[in-house]
Amino acid sequence: MHLPTPYPLARPRRLRRDPFTRDLVREHHLTASDLIYPVFVLDGHHRREAVGSMPGVERLSLDLLLPVAEDCVKLGIPVMALFPVIDQSLKTSDGQEALNPDGLVPRVVRELKKQFPQLGVMTDVALDPFTSHGQDGVLDEHNYILNDPTVEILVQQALTQAEAGVDMVAPSDMMDGRIGAIRRALEAKGLVHTRIMAYSAKYASAFYGPFRDAVGSAANLGKADKKVYQMDPGNSDEALREVALDIAEGADMVMVKPGMPYLDIVRRVKDEFHVPTFAYQVSGEYAMLKAAAQNGWLDHDAVMMESLLAFKRAGADGVLTYFARDAARLLRA
Numbered sequence: 443m444h445l446p447t448p449y450p451l452a453r454p455r456r457l458r459r460d461p462f463t464r465d466l467v468r469e470h471h472l473t474a475s476d477l478i479y480p481v482f483v484l485d486g487h488h489r490r491e492a493v494g495s496m497p498g499v500e501r502l503s504l505d506l507l508l509p510v511a512e513d514c515v516k517l518g519i520p521v522m523a524l525f526p527v528i529d530q531s532l533k534t535s536d537g538q539e540a541l542n543p544d545g546l547v548p549r550v551v552r553e554l555k556k557q558f559p560q561l562g563v564m565t566d567v568a569l570d571p572f573t574s575h576g577q578d579g580v581l582d583e584h585n586y587i588l589n590d591p592t593v594e595i596l597v598q599q600a601l602t603q604a605e606a607g608v609d610m611v612a613p614s615d616m617m618d619g620r621i622g623a624i625r626r627a628l629e630a631k632g633l634v635h636t637r638i639m640a641y642s643a644k645y646a647s648a649f650y651g652p653f654r655d656a657v658g659s660a661a662n663l664g665k666a667d668k669k670v671y672q673m674d675p676g677n678s679d680e681a682l683r684e685v686a687l688d689i690a691e692g693a694d695m696v697m698v699k700p701g702m703p704y705l706d707i708v709r710r711v712k713d714e715f716h717v718p719t720f721a722y723q724v725s726g727e728y729a730m731l732k733a734a735a736q737n738g739w740l741d742h743d744a745v746m747m748e749s750l751l752a753f754k755r756a757g758a759d760g761v762l763t764y765f766a767r768d769a770a771r772l773l774r775a
């Protein structure tokens with residue numbers, strides 16, 4: 443960087459003088475095409491349940507989700523991410539309902555792709571909505587989450603989703619080697635178009651609390667945590683090693699999660715690998731901003747847009763956010 447011209451020859455405020463100049467020199471922009479909209483889907487008909495800790499977010503049955511998908515198309519949001527809320531009676535220690543080709547997720551995928559072929563659909567590859575203990579994998583007798591047996595199940599889950607026609611599978615479990623195993627299995631079945639969005643750097647974060655309420659895994663998880671597979675919040679170099687492995691194993695896109703407290707990781711990943719890089723503005727981040735806005739302590743729309751722009755500035759190509767529809771609506775206005 444060259445030395446700046448000294449004041450008064452340089453007056454940086456000249457470029458902030460009026461809206462047209464600020465528009466002209468702005469380096470980063472948010473558009474609707476940067477957004478991925480996560481939704482919670484339930485079995486049944488005409489079901490709509492509010493998520494208490496996530497104002498404005500609802501669990502919806504498929505019939506009520508279809509108008510939401512249509513809204514995403516209208517708003518120019520390219521992708522919807524599905525998170526299932528599975529009935530307690532279907533949860534088992536090995537999460538086998540995740541492999542049911544007629545289960546909730548495959549049924550929703552088939553219908554969404556039939557009705558809105560132009561809307562990208564992404565599904566989560568992870569067992570936590572399906573397990574009786576709320577962990578993302580199967581346990582040994584000491585309640586340690588086993589890697590390789592879990593990966594075998596995740597491969598079958600990803601195949602089930604891909605065969606239902608999903609566009610992108612997104613493994614969010616943090617087992618080692620799952621990207622490669624899923625990629626090989628997809629290729630072996632001729633499913634060469636299925637994109638893999640790898641949650642490569644996913645931290646063991648306290649910001650996931652409201653999500654675990656939303657999918658109903660919080661009660662099952664109890665006091666347990668996910669620190670033996672999700673990353674330690676103190677680590678940064680390790681995120682680069684995780685991303686390197688997932689790219690080598692066949693990931694098309696990588697994800698950093700959570701978002702706002704981890705923008706340094708987004709920047710390092712983008713600078714190091716130059717691959718499509720995404721960030722997840724998770725449930726706890728959404729809840730914080732919503733709660734403050736509801737109290738009148740923050741300006742809702744202003745902090746929403748500023749938080750999303752910050753992801754772009756940090757190097758993210760897109761953001762998975764519960765604000766996606768609100769933001770897209772504002773961008774269109």
Ligand SMILES: NCc1[nH]cc(CCC(=O)O)c1CC(=O)O
Nearest residue numbers: 568570614649650653724725726
């Ligand atoms: N497979 C688990 C999963 N997938 C998405 C989220 C959290 C997303 C959010 O907080 O919005 C989690 C939570 C967890 O790891 O317990």
Ligand SMILES: [Mg+2]
Nearest residue numbers: 616617618684
């Ligand atoms: Mg990994």
